[in-house]
Amino acid sequence: MLRAAAAAENLAIAVLGQAGAVLPAFGADGQLSGQEVFSQQLVTGLSNGMIIALIAIGYTMVYGIIELINFAHGDLCMLGAFLALTIVGALGMAEWSGVGGVGGVVLLLFSAAVFCGGLNWSIDRLAYRPLRKASKLSLLVSAIGASFILVNLGLFWGGLPMDVFAGGGSSAAPKDFPALVSNRDVLTLGDVRWTLNDLLVLAVTVPLMVALTVLVKFTKLGKAMRAVAQNPTAAQLMGIDVDRVIGSTFFIGGALGGFATVVYSLYNNTISFQMGYRMGMDAFIAAVLGGIGNLPGAVLGGLLIGVVRSMSDQYVEARWTNAVVFGILILILVFRPSGLLGAKLREKV
Amino acid sequence: MAAPRRRNLLLPGIALAAAVALPFVDSRLPQEWQLSQPVVDVFVYAILGLALNVLTGFTGLLNLGVAAFAALGVYAFAISTCDIYPFQLGFWGGLCAALLTGAVAGLALGAPTLRVRGDYLAIVTLGFGEIVKDVLVNLEPITKGTQGINPLPKPSLFGQDLGATGQYLLILGILLAVVVACRSLERSRIGHAWISIREDELASRAMGIQPDRTKMRAFATCAALAALAGALMASRLSSSGEPNNYDFQLSILALCIVIVGGMGSIRGVLLGALVMVGFNSILLEKLTRAIGTPDAPMPDALAHAQGLEKVGVFLRSWAQNVLVNPTNWKFLLFGLALVLMMIFRPQGFLPPVGEHEDPPKDADGAKGKGAAA
Numbered sequence: 001m002l003r004a005a006a007a008a009e010n011l012a013i014a015v016l017g018q019a020g021a022v023l024p025a026f027g028a029d030g031q032l033s034g035q036e037v038f039s040q041q042l043v044t045g046l047s048n049g050m051i052i053a054l055i056a057i058g059y060t061m062v063y064g065i066i067e068l069i070n071f072a073h074g075d076l077c078m079l080g081a082f083l084a085l086t087i088v089g090a091l092g093m094a095e096w097s098g099v100g101g102v103g104g105v106v107l108l109l110f111s112a113a114v115f116c117g118g119l120n121w122s123i124d125r126l127a128y129r130p131l132r133k134a135s136k137l138s139l140l141v142s143a144i145g146a147s148f149i150l151v152n153l154g155l156f157w158g159g160l161p162m163d164v165f166a167g168g169g170s171s172a173a174p175k176d177f178p179a180l181v182s183n184r185d186v187l188t189l190g191d192v193r194w195t196l197n198d199l200l201v202l203a204v205t206v207p208l209m210v211a212l213t214v215l216v217k218f219t220k221l222g223k224a225m226r227a228v229a230q231n232p233t234a235a236q237l238m239g240i241d242v243d244r245v246i247g248s249t250f251f252i253g254g255a256l257g258g259f260a261t262v263v264y265s266l267y268n269n270t271i272s273f274q275m276g277y278r279m280g281m282d283a284f285i286a287a288v289l290g291g292i293g294n295l296p297g298a299v300l301g302g303l304l305i306g307v308v309r310s311m312s313d314q315y316v317e318a319r320w321t322n323a324v325v326f327g328i329l330i331l332i333l334v335f336r337p338s339g340l341l342g343a344k345l346r347e348k349v
Numbered sequence: 350m351a352a353p354r355r356r357n358l359l360l361p362g363i364a365l366a367a368a369v370a371l372p373f374v375d376s377r378l379p380q381e382w383q384l385s386q387p388v389v390d391v392f393v394y395a396i397l398g399l400a401l402n403v404l405t406g407f408t409g410l411l412n413l414g415v416a417a418f419a420a421l422g423v424y425a426f427a428i429s430t431c432d433i434y435p436f437q438l439g440f441w442g443g444l445c446a447a448l449l450t451g452a453v454a455g456l457a458l459g460a461p462t463l464r465v466r467g468d469y470l471a472i473v474t475l476g477f478g479e480i481v482k483d484v485l486v487n488l489e490p491i492t493k494g495t496q497g498i499n500p501l502p503k504p505s506l507f508g509q510d511l512g513a514t515g516q517y518l519l520i521l522g523i524l525l526a527v528v529v530a531c532r533s534l535e536r537s538r539i540g541h542a543w544i545s546i547r548e549d550e551l552a553s554r555a556m557g558i559q560p561d562r563t564k565m566r567a568f569a570t571c572a573a574l575a576a577l578a579g580a581l582m583a584s585r586l587s588s589s590g591e592p593n594n595y596d597f598q599l600s601i602l603a604l605c606i607v608i609v610g611g612m613g614s615i616r617g618v619l620l621g622a623l624v625m626v627g628f629n630s631i632l633l634e635k636l637t638r639a640i641g642t643p644d645a646p647m648p649d650a651l652a653h654a655q656g657l658e659k660v661g662v663f664l665r666s667w668a669q670n671v672l673v674n675p676t677n678w679k680f681l682l683f684g685l686a687l688v689l690m691m692i693f694r695p696q697g698f699l700p701p702v703g704e705h706e707d708p709p710k711d712a713d714g715a716k717g718k719g720a721a722a
Contacts, residue, residue, distance in 0.1 A: 067468075069472065127688045130692045134691070137409075137411050139691075140411065140468050141411075141687050142688050144413075145686070145687025146688055147684070148681070148684030148687070149681055149684035149685060151680045151684075152677070152678065152679070155671075155677055155680065156672065156677065161667055171670070171677065277597070284472070288472070319483070319486070320483070322479060323480045323484060329472070329476045330476045330477065333469050337469055
């Protein structure tokens with residue numbers, strides 16, 4: 001990761017610049033409804049892409065530091081969404097409005113972030129740390145196991161006898177997530193309409209990405225993380241507590257996933273105990289596409305996957321979208337395993 | 350060498366005798382105690398586990414998409430036997446079609462992935478599994494989408510209908526044939542080449558083994574056997590089922606079977622199939638049937654209860670609706686099996702023995718297994 005941290009600071013600006021500059025251009029000469037459809041899909045794709053990117057950062061940070069595809073990451077985010085829905089139900093948040101509503105969303109964001117961060121830290125402690133010296137495949141298998149455990153916890157959770165979970169009648173059924181943030185248009189650039197939800201996505205994801213960049217680049221912890229990513233043994237010899245740094249990485253990655261999952265739920269308004277698999281796969285593919293271990297790469301990959309998804313939904317057919325995305329993954333892994341921005345890695349013998 | 354060898358044959362002999370005797374004892378038991386149908390599932394999943402074992406256990410290439418090979422076997426069997434298609438090859442013809450389709454699919458996936466390693470390979474196979482599943486769902490004109498293709502021929506011999514016991518013995522026989530085939534492969538030149546690739550690809554290349562060709566053979570063998578398992582599943586159901594039955598969860602079940610038993614160990618895979626499928630489709634299902642389904646989704650009591658009592662009612666209602674249902678624990682079972690095995694016994698319960706003797710107590714599961722050289 002962090003190998004390319006130097007480029008990281010530009011990422012948010014590049015992302016925003018792209019979104020801001022490209023969209024009106026499409027909208028301006030967009031007399032045809034076809035072009036409107038295209039640009040509207042682009043906005044949806046970019047919004048979902050920003051969410052995917054935030055989750056992808058969690059994958060890429062963990063891969064950068066211990067070379068583990070943290071399979072459980074998507075399901076961790078799923079549990080974050082369930083926590084958020086539980087809080088919404090317990091506090092009756094669907095009724096809140098005005099300042100209370102904004103405060104409610106902030107509360108959801110931070111509680112999900114702390115929960116997912118803490119849970120990710122605990123998973124590392126219980127399922128991965130005992131395997132630090134084992135082979136990479138053992139670690140991957142353990143992560144798959146952790147993912148299944150989390151899916152099962154989600155299944156249990158969805159059966160809580162609360163109104164927001166439809167009374168717990170069917171624990172496996174998808175749950176409606178109340179639209180706390182309205183879908184009304186608040187901003188029109190050219191022909192492209194931005195809803196409050198689209199702006200929420202930007203308002204949450206961009207500052208987090210900037211903060212993460214600052215953390216990795218300028219703080220002591222960030223320096224330690226980069227050191228451990230480069231060479232754990234040497235880092236330890238320099239007096240860095242490697243396990244603590246790895247634990248912090250898991251916490252931070254999980255917390256970003258927690259923010260992302262709340263935004264995802266507010267944006268898409270439905271959650272299910274199985275959504276972690278798809279969310280996780282999208283984010284993982286994004287991380288690989290951008291070059292796994294590379295933070296700006298994860299953001300670029302997330303945006304691309306978000307856009308590809310919404311374009312494929314529109315112009316191919318929604319039922320082929322998964323196959324298209326997985327096809328991209330396979331092509332990238334086979335022909336350019338280092339991804340778009342990743343450095344070419346030599347296989348260690 | 351003689352003494353341990355005889356002991357090695359004793360247990361499998363007893364197990365085989367028990368397996369053969371089961372349907373005869375079983376038919377005298379009351380209906381709810383009968384086990385022979387779920388045990389056929391164990392046999393079929395054991396074949397799937399043995400298939401995965403060739404690629405992941407012997408050759409050390411983690412495959413997370415073995416369900417896709419099984420699905421291709423299912424559809425090859427269904428299309429070549431069902432009477433709505435022109436082929437109608439019958440049960441054995443269908444099995445051959447499945448084996449062939451599997452082998453071709455294995456080569457097709459193997460060829461481009463030769464350059465991908467380790468966990469990236471695992472992800473490519475996972476992606477392959479997802480794509481195959483989606484394609485099967487979406488190609489409705491051919492696969493009938495989620496409706497599935499039926500009816501399909503039941504297991505038969507020389508055109509004779511075998512009845513339940515005969516089918517049981519036939520599938521047991523096919524499993525035995527697969528075990529013998531895997532055992533011979535393991536001891537052959539090819540098998541040694543697979544194991545040497547797993548242990549050290551560079552060194553085995555230096556010893557004159559061609560890694561690409563060796564891996565391709567492992568892919569083809571794994572895929573063909575998995576397709577065979579798929580064909581047997583379809584034949585038993587008399588339907589292809591829907592493509593979503595052959596998803597990531599099935600791949601993970603197969604992986605659990607191999608890991609719980611012991612990667613690279615044929616006896617281990619058989620034990621793993623018994624443990625995992627035994628839990629999954631025997632114990633959990635019998636428990637579910639014994640407990641029954643809860644009646645009321647959410648008792649009104651919750652609305653009337655006060656204070657602490659409310660918490661009690663809340664938890665009791667949750668337990669009644671969700672926790673008591675044993676099938677709701679399935680993922681937890683798979684997950685715990687994987688994590689605990691990796692931490693406490695990465696070599697599995699019955700790790701490979703004999704020529705590939707384990708070095709004593711090595712913390713590193715994957716590397717500690719078998720010194721082939």
